[in-house]
Amino acid sequence: MYWFLLFMAGVFESAFAIGLKLCDGFSKPIPSILTAIAIALSMLMMSLAMRGIPVAIAYAVWVGIGVAGSLALSYTFLKEPISAMQLVSVALIITGVIGLKITSSG
Template structure:
């Protein structure tokens, strides 16, 4: 349950990162509102996940999911380019996230 909450917190972190870009400095009402909702949901789920997952592990996994998700979403929806070094770097981050999950006591 805690790991599912953490996964969802990371998904919403990715969404709010893209939302920040789409809100254009919070000057566009609908993207700004959706971004604020994504931020609130991400923080709520992160705080609930940390009831059963150590802080350092939860934070690292949350950021890792956010990085990978943001890169993917920015490529798919914002047409931002991705190069091979970025893909390798994100793969290393995800490998680290997997390592944290496997070795976690939470």
């Protein structure tokens, strides 16, 4: 359950990163509200996940999911370019996240 909460926290972290771009400095009401909701949900789920996952592992996994998700979403919906080296780097981050999950006792 803790890992599912952490995964969802990372998904909402990706959503709020994209939302920050779309709300244009919080000048657009609907994207701003959705971004604020994504931030709140991400923090809530992260705090609940930390009940059963050590802080350093939870934070690293949360950031890793956020980085990978933000890159995918920005490429897909914002048409931002991705280089081969960025893909390799994100693959390394994902590998690290998997390694943290496999070696975690939580």
